[in-house]
Amino acid sequence: MKLKFPLIAAFVAMLTLTACGGGSDSSDRIAVSSPATLTKTDNTVGTGAEAVTGKSVTVDYTLWLYNDKAADFKGTRLESGPYTFTIGSTNTIQGFQQGVLGMKVGGKRTILVPASLGYGASGSNAVPPNSGLVFELVLKSVK
Template sequence: MKLKFPLIAAFVAILSLTACGGGSGDSGGSAPVNANNPAALVKTDNTLGTGAEAVSGKTANVTYTLWLYSAATADHKGTRLESNTFSFKLGTNAVIPGFEQGVTGMKVGGKRTIEVPSSLGYGSGGTSGVPGNAGLVFEIILNKVE
């Protein structure tokens, strides 16, 4: 019985390596695969708001916290990067596309978590504090819509 756990661990390790697939050498021009990057935008409402709705053309005042996306954690929140409160006009490309798409449709008083793939974030170039091809996790509270 002492051998049971190491045997299971070895089996899981081998199984995970076989899931990686072969290396045909043809990248097909696609971006490098990054496990710390969600495949698509994911919006999760933690609290539904009851006030005005954030729609294109309106100015949204939000409070947010930003983390790097981490596939290794249950909530996908890796390194915390910043928290801030600011306003921006929806539909004007004032923020990254994933953030704007995540805020759109929220109602005042709502709290939403969004997982943003790098293609809707800072892309392959990244930005200060965000490496290239990194996914992001935002927790957003919609304070006001004008």
């Protein structure tokens, strides 16, 4: 009889911990989200040459995973640096190309890229499947 109360207390404690999810921390999991459409926001409008199809452009960029819970949609920062590519080529994701199109040298733009115009259902090394992206970039040159 004396063992009945400690056993009941242990059982209740175990149920309580189980209901709490076992103590795992959900903050270490990456939340996958994506904007519905491509969105381009000019923070500074450039005055130089315009980025058009067929031209080689150089940008300075920073890339984040899209996070619909963040005020600026910037989740985990993935990379940054200069990048040169030809608009219309197949070696750069469509959302990035479409986002740069129409910018003028000296311009600064934020681009929200849906997963369908990014790495899609397959993802990439650092980008989980079906993840949207946020690029902040400055157009440095058009050739």
